[in-house]
Structures are given as structure tokens and as C-alpha cells.
Amino acid sequence: MKKHNFSAGPCILPHEVFEKSAEAIINFNNSGLSILEISHRSKDFLAVMEEARMLVLNLLGLEGKGYQALFFHGGASMEFLMVPYNLMKVDGKAAYLDTGTWANNAIKEAKLFGETQIVASSKEANYNYVPKIYSIANDASYFHCTSNNTIFGTQMKSFPITTVPIVCDMSSDIFSRNLDFSQFDLIYAGAQKNLGPAGTTLVVVKEEILGKSGRTIPSILDYEKQIKAESMYNTPAVFPIYASLLTLRWLKKNGGIAAIEKINEAKANLLYSEIDRNCLFKGTANIEDRSSMNATFILENNAHQEDFDKMWTAAGISGLTGHRSIGGYRASMYNAMPIQSVQVLVAVMQELENKNK
Structure with missing residues (x-):
């Protein structure tokens, strides 16, 4: 797969x-x-x-x-x-x-x-x-x-x-x-x-x-x-x-830069909206400077880390760990990343929230 x-x-x-x-x-x-x-x-x-x-x-x-x-x-x-x-x-x-x-x-x-x-x-x-x-x-x-x-x-x-x-x-x-x-x-x-x-x-x-x-x-x-x-x-x-x-x-x-920009904005908006909505997560970059390519975020409570890591790994997600110098998580959403992959990540984040209500 x-x-x-x-x-x-x-x-x-x-x-x-x-x-x-x-x-x-x-x-x-x-x-x-x-x-x-x-x-x-x-x-x-x-x-x-x-x-x-x-x-x-x-x-x-x-x-x-x-x-x-x-x-x-x-x-x-x-x-x-x-x-x-x-x-x-x-x-x-x-x-x-x-x-x-x-x-x-x-x-x-x-x-x-x-x-x-x-x-x-x-x-x-x-x-x-x-x-x-x-x-x-x-x-x-x-x-x-x-x-x-x-x-x-x-x-x-x-x-x-x-x-x-x-x-x-x-x-x-x-x-x-x-x-x-x-x-x-x-x-x-x-x-x-x-x-x-x-x-x-x-x-x-x-x-x-x-x-x-x-x-x-x-x-x-x-x-x-x-x-x-x-x-x-x-x-x-x-x-x-x-x-x-x-x-x-x-x-x-596929329409050049103008077309891919719209797709990239949709992916970034989907993930950042979940980061801001979900009480278990917090973005690390200032909102006005957030990257549409690399979304960085952390767990509000590191006690959930082991569970979250197992969940996104089981969902077929790869490469989500943050850079070794700062830790946390980093979702890189380059041009070829389909929005369906972002939807899978968002679903895992929501599942983690539901488990800890």
C-alpha cells in the first residue's frame, strides 16, 4: 500500500x-x-x-x-x-x-x-x-x-x-x-x-x-x-x-502554478483548521506566517504522544515526525501531496480527540 x-x-x-x-x-x-x-x-x-x-x-x-x-x-x-x-x-x-x-x-x-x-x-x-x-x-x-x-x-x-x-x-x-x-x-x-x-x-x-x-x-x-x-x-x-x-x-x-496554488491552499487550510480546532494540538508558527508547505505542530500534552504515533503509523502515514532540532510534528504538503492524504491525517487527529474526551 x-x-x-x-x-x-x-x-x-x-x-x-x-x-x-x-x-x-x-x-x-x-x-x-x-x-x-x-x-x-x-x-x-x-x-x-x-x-x-x-x-x-x-x-x-x-x-x-x-x-x-x-x-x-x-x-x-x-x-x-x-x-x-x-x-x-x-x-x-x-x-x-x-x-x-x-x-x-x-x-x-x-x-x-x-x-x-x-x-x-x-x-x-x-x-x-x-x-x-x-x-x-x-x-x-x-x-x-x-x-x-x-x-x-x-x-x-x-x-x-x-x-x-x-x-x-x-x-x-x-x-x-x-x-x-x-x-x-x-x-x-x-x-x-x-x-x-x-x-x-x-x-x-x-x-x-x-x-x-x-x-x-x-x-x-x-x-x-x-x-x-x-x-x-x-x-x-x-x-x-x-x-x-x-x-x-x-x-x-495540470494548469501550472495558478492551479496548484489553489490545491495547496485547500490542503493547508484543512490541516491548520484542525490544528486550531482540536484541543489536543497546537501550531508552533505564528498564524500570519504559517507555511502552506510545512505545517508544524505539537501535542498540548505529551502523554498522548505514544498513542498518537501508533495511530498515524497504523493509518499508513509516513514522515510526520518533526525535525530533530525542535521535535513535535511536521506535515509537509508539497505539490504532489493529494488532499486525501491530509484528510487521513485530520481523521486521525479527530479520532485521538474523541478517545480522550
């Missing part, structure tokens, strides 16, 4: 992506070869890379606006390094918003390259909210933020208006909601949430912001060189990129 996968990542993907990926592992494009063994320079894979990059810009509404879509190795953690390497000017500075563990990790890497200003932080409240009042220096090389925080269950609902280039880590909510993506000068995202399996990372960058740092950048870390090589500077992650293409096709076929 297929389980209800609430894992934060690697996470659930559309069933048809699994099916088509499985077919390609045996015989890709009727070539008699597996996707796992074809040349990354073959005509078939070059077509995969080209379509995937094109679909990214199409879905984000960035076609013809001076952006390039690239696929890299190294996860979002590599981008923590590549962003300041490419964008922070020598003897310059960058501005960072600290909203959680991954934002903090990005800040640590940026400090290796120059002055890194933390414009605001919610660390003192265990990152249970997103700061909204802060100023960004006009001479900063860029402003960096994390749109969604998987560990603490918060999400930025708006972004600052500034003349400084905006860089956003969208690893856990890319393609999940309508935004004006042209407000961002660089977006990056690990694939393993809403895009594909672990192993590749998407970067979408406005070309005009590049080449201004004054740094000598190692070739493999240089966005300009990667653009020139069309994401083929070295052997790309062939299978994860192919699976990502299948996910992008699935999203496009």
Missing part, C-alpha cells in the same frame, strides 16, 4: 513521474538504453536539458526577460557558497534575512567572502515568525532571503521593495504559489521538494547581475561560465534532471 508521505524531503512526487521514470530506467525513449547509462551529450539528453530549462522559465513567467535556468550539483547548500562568490563585490557587503536554519547556514558561507549584514532575525523566538520590519543598505551587493522554512514551518508572504538585487532560496516552496518572479534576480532551489529527486539544484538568474563582483571565480562555480555551457560544464545529474522534467510537464499539464 502506498503510504501518505508527509516527509520534508526527499519527498512525494507525482505518481506518473514515478511510472515514467521507472520506464526510462529500463528503456529511455525506445533507445534500448537506460536513462542511467545514456551519454549526457547524446541528442536525447540534450533535448531533456533544453526542455527542462525552457519549462522552468515558462512556468515562472520569465521567458524573454533576461533570465537563464540552470541545473547544478551540490544542493542548495552549494548555492550558499556560489551566491556570494558570484555576487558579493570585493570589499563589498551583502544583506541577509535570518529566518531559520538554512538561512543561517547561508549567512555562515557569505561571511567567508565579506561583510554580511543580518538585517533582521527571528532566532530569539526560535524562528517561529518572519521579521517584516528591516532596512537594506543601498550599497549592498544583494539581499538574500529564504522564502519557506521547512524546519520551523514559516513562509514569507511578501518580499521587500528595494533597488538591491534580491536572491531567494525557494528550495521548499518553488512552483507552489503565484508570485511576481521577476522581482527576484536570482532564485535557487534543491530539487527534492517540488521539483524532483535529490541530486540536482535549480538556479534561475538574471544575466545582467553577473560579472560585477571583481572576483576570480573557479570555473565550475561561475554562473556566467555555466550559462555559456548551458548547464553542461561537467556531467550533469542526468536522472534527477529527467525526473524534474517529468514533474515540470505534470505541473504544466
Whole structure:
């Protein structure tokens, strides 16, 4: 039986992506070869890379606006390094918003390259909210933020208006909601949430912001060189990129970001309504900053934990345990999560309440 996968990542993907990926592992494009063994320079894979990059810009509404879509190795953690390497000017500075563990990790890497200003932080409240009042220096090389925080269950609902280039880590909510993506000068995202399996990372960058740092950048870390090589500077992650293409096709076929946003809102509203209604549970993130992707909550009385854990496990639910750093529970509801799985979780929560009346 297929389980209800609430894992934060690697996470659930559309069933048809699994099916088509499985077919390609045996015989890709009727070539008699597996996707796992074809040349990354073959005509078939070059077509995969080209379509995937094109679909990214199409879905984000960035076609013809001076952006390039690239696929890299190294996860979002590599981008923590590549962003300041490419964008922070020598003897310059960058501005960072600290909203959680991954934002903090990005800040640590940026400090290796120059002055890194933390414009605001919610660390003192265990990152249970997103700061909204802060100023960004006009001479900063860029402003960096994390749109969604998987560990603490918060999400930025708006972004600052500034003349400084905006860089956003969208690893856990890319393609999940309508935004004006042209407000961002660089977006990056690990694939393993809403895009594909672990192993590749998407970067979408406005070309005009590049080449201004004054740094000598190692070739493999240089966005300009990667653009020139069309994401083929070295052997790309062939299978994860192919699976990502299948996910992008699935999203496009089903109405794109506008359509999936409505589904995601329905799932989030269903679960948060139960968390707020049920006397046994309590949400951990500020209501106005709650993430539609990752709902974090706790039991009001830990005496119910053993019973609750047995119940959701018996219901076929997987990956509900909160991050090891904060505990509690975390229900990740990425694009491919059907609302029926959320209904199963809500039913278990109600059953626990009924047993303890």
C-alpha cells in the first residue's frame, strides 16, 4: 500500500513521474538504453536539458526577460557558497534575512567572502515568525532571503521593495504559489521538494547581475561560465534532471502554478483548521506566517504522544515526525501531496480527540 508521505524531503512526487521514470530506467525513449547509462551529450539528453530549462522559465513567467535556468550539483547548500562568490563585490557587503536554519547556514558561507549584514532575525523566538520590519543598505551587493522554512514551518508572504538585487532560496516552496518572479534576480532551489529527486539544484538568474563582483571565480562555480555551457560544464545529474522534467510537464499539464496554488491552499487550510480546532494540538508558527508547505505542530500534552504515533503509523502515514532540532510534528504538503492524504491525517487527529474526551 502506498503510504501518505508527509516527509520534508526527499519527498512525494507525482505518481506518473514515478511510472515514467521507472520506464526510462529500463528503456529511455525506445533507445534500448537506460536513462542511467545514456551519454549526457547524446541528442536525447540534450533535448531533456533544453526542455527542462525552457519549462522552468515558462512556468515562472520569465521567458524573454533576461533570465537563464540552470541545473547544478551540490544542493542548495552549494548555492550558499556560489551566491556570494558570484555576487558579493570585493570589499563589498551583502544583506541577509535570518529566518531559520538554512538561512543561517547561508549567512555562515557569505561571511567567508565579506561583510554580511543580518538585517533582521527571528532566532530569539526560535524562528517561529518572519521579521517584516528591516532596512537594506543601498550599497549592498544583494539581499538574500529564504522564502519557506521547512524546519520551523514559516513562509514569507511578501518580499521587500528595494533597488538591491534580491536572491531567494525557494528550495521548499518553488512552483507552489503565484508570485511576481521577476522581482527576484536570482532564485535557487534543491530539487527534492517540488521539483524532483535529490541530486540536482535549480538556479534561475538574471544575466545582467553577473560579472560585477571583481572576483576570480573557479570555473565550475561561475554562473556566467555555466550559462555559456548551458548547464553542461561537467556531467550533469542526468536522472534527477529527467525526473524534474517529468514533474515540470505534470505541473504544466495540470494548469501550472495558478492551479496548484489553489490545491495547496485547500490542503493547508484543512490541516491548520484542525490544528486550531482540536484541543489536543497546537501550531508552533505564528498564524500570519504559517507555511502552506510545512505545517508544524505539537501535542498540548505529551502523554498522548505514544498513542498518537501508533495511530498515524497504523493509518499508513509516513514522515510526520518533526525535525530533530525542535521535535513535535511536521506535515509537509508539497505539490504532489493529494488532499486525501491530509484528510487521513485530520481523521486521525479527530479520532485521538474523541478517545480522550
